[in-house]
Amino acid sequence: MAEAIRHDRVSPLLAVRDLRVDYGTRRALHGVGFDLARGETLALVGESGSGKSTLARALAGLLPASGGSARFDGVELVGLRPRGWRPLRRRLQLVFQDPSSSLDPRLRVGTIVAEPLAIHRSVPRPRRGAKVAELLAQVGLAQGLAARWPHQLSGGERQRVALARALATEPELLILDEPVSSLDVSVQAQILNLLASLREARGLGYLLIAHHLGVVRQLADRVAVLFAGRLVEEAPGDLLFATPLHPYTRALLAAAPRPVAGQLPRALGAAAGEAPAAAEGCAYRLRCPIAAERCAREVPALRELGAGRRAACHYPGEGP
């Protein structure tokens, strides 16, 4: 038993291998793999249509995977039946972008936060009120808010309620799908700070989906870059932002606006929508500024490049 626990600490909380998702005949995820350790934050970045939300939904059991494997603390999620999901639901929670559509408008805040406690019978009824109060306090909300309706709250307050609800079951992993993108920058900063302190206090792991690279940099230990349903680069956050290796990562970073007067963001290669993902060879090659003849012939494998980095490119680190 002691050995099993020790093993648990080193094995990843989430181990994804060759995960595939299809929408009808269209493949949305072409075999993606990564590990997420306990207490770690892995960010998924990429443009719309890159498959990052599809991946999040597949991992949360909201979409069926068509192949591959995703193990949560050793339990295989792919093909898992609803009965098998039940004990996992409380350990793995999903928080959406727009809290106004994910909170039931007919329920008061206190009821919304207490609901998972009732569903999972994790806290006996007499103690639920105290637990709700504790959860609200942890996300920085006043106790009086429990009696309010969702529409009476600001966007930031609603996102805090969504977090309190997600935390009610004492999860180990939160899948955060664009948790701050509908918020103003001043409120966004509050929520990012809250996410950072909750992680520290509870040893939470985050799978963070965000298109804003500043947000990613602020929160992520590691970053995985998706293009057209493929993982094209993965690296520790600091390395990825300092020296991106895949031309697509470089393009994303160059295009991100900086608050410097006169410095326009740059589009390297073709922008989103200007060229499709290639069906043969490297999927990125039709947009890539350094695509060569080899890129049309040979699909680049996701290779280990040292220092915990991987990239799927024949010419990593080259080009603009």
Added chain:
Amino acid sequence: MSAGSAPAASSLLEVQDLSVRFPGEAGELRAVDGLSFRLARGEVLGLVGESGCGKSAAALALVDLVAPPGRRAGGRILWEGVDVAAEGARGFRALRGRRIAMVFQDPMTSLNPYLRVGEQLAEAARLRGAGRRAARARAEELLERVGIGDAARQLRAWPHELSGGQRQRAMLAMALLGEPELLVADEPTTALDVTTQARILALLRELQRERGLAVLFITHDLAVAAGLCDRVAVMYAGRIVEEASAAALFTRPLHPYTEALLACSPPMDGPRGARLRSIEGLPPRLLAAARACTFAPRCPRARPACHEGEPLLEERGGRSRRCIAPEAELAEAAPRG
């Protein structure tokens, strides 16, 4: 073009004391309250602020498109020195779509879904008096110009067949058909991927340089405004609280709100802090004239006098701000980006 010192004579557009109000249960909300600014020919002015600050309402009021029951509640809108607001709807009709063009965040709501892209563009061109064939040629030329490849094919496409970036480019092409002198662009790149956003911003910059197009660029994204705009006006609770050249504003903000907004944004480069600065509380929704600084309740630099009267928007050294805290107190912003 460079700093905020355009002489009145060269102003293309001058807005004086503009107000927009929306009736609500508790009273009339002052969405825009006494807004004044100037825009020179060929200048790009950014109007930035968080949601509810009045930036979009101001843009709509400029072209007389505030939806009832909202209304423009006063102010002068001078186009080349002539007050179009005083002339009523007729004054605006003569400008809108011709000398002033508009693009909005979601092009799907501005394109007619039942007409092919080419028909809509050609219609816009024919409104300017072009013949059928000339209109089509002009539409094709502009689509190429805004970076839609294979323009002849795209002209036959339906709006839903285009990607978000292509639709926004089509809207921009349509806006440019009339060879406007001013483009009012409300969050035109917010819904787009960053690579597409970069293209559209570069295109706007090119049009401004080549054709002397003036742009009023409305955005919540300070970094986007920094890259594109010559001058930036920061709005809070319906008013401008600071206005300066982009170079001055982003190196040395002189209003605590601008300062705080910059510190809130997680940086892309440079050192990364464990915690971001945030602004506690929420902006006020003004139902009556402000009697004190509207930012004071959230301001870390507020002093008793800030709660006693509203500071004026005062100009000094080619920039202006609505704040009484000594300039020296506002720290030199750390170079970022």
